[in-house]
Amino acid sequence: MTTKIGINGFGRIGRIVFRAALKHPDVEVVVLDAGGDVARQIAQMEDLIQQEVDAIIIWPTNGEAVIPAVRKAHQAGIPVIVTNSNIAEQ
Numbered sequence: 174m175t176t177k178i179g180i181n182g183f184g185r186i187g188r189i190v191f192r193a194a195l196k197h198p199d200v201e202v203v204v205l206d207a208g209g210d211v212a213r214q215i216a217q218m219e220d221l222i223q224q225e226v227d228a229i230i231i232w233p234t235n236g237e238a239v240i241p242a243v244r245k246a247h248q249a250g251i252p253v254i255v256t257n258s259n260i261a262e263q
């Protein structure tokens with residue numbers, strides 16, 4: 174069984190996970206970069222949810238705007254790891 178991890182934003186944690194995944198044949202890493210575009214990042218998050226990845230690592234472009242996408246991931250049973258900046262608490 175392959176573990177699929179989505180990385181949105183490629184900060185320090187993304188590089189660490191990517192390098193570790195290269196060593197494990199049963200881990201697939203999907204790396205996406207929204208280029209600072211909030212709407213694009215939300216769409217990418219929704220795409221990762223549709224792909225039913227096993228986990229998502231996100232570096233939020235906007236800590237408030239990504240909350241609905243993070244909630245959707247949690248509702249789908251996908252853990253979300255937030256790195257490099259925080260999301261707004263709600």
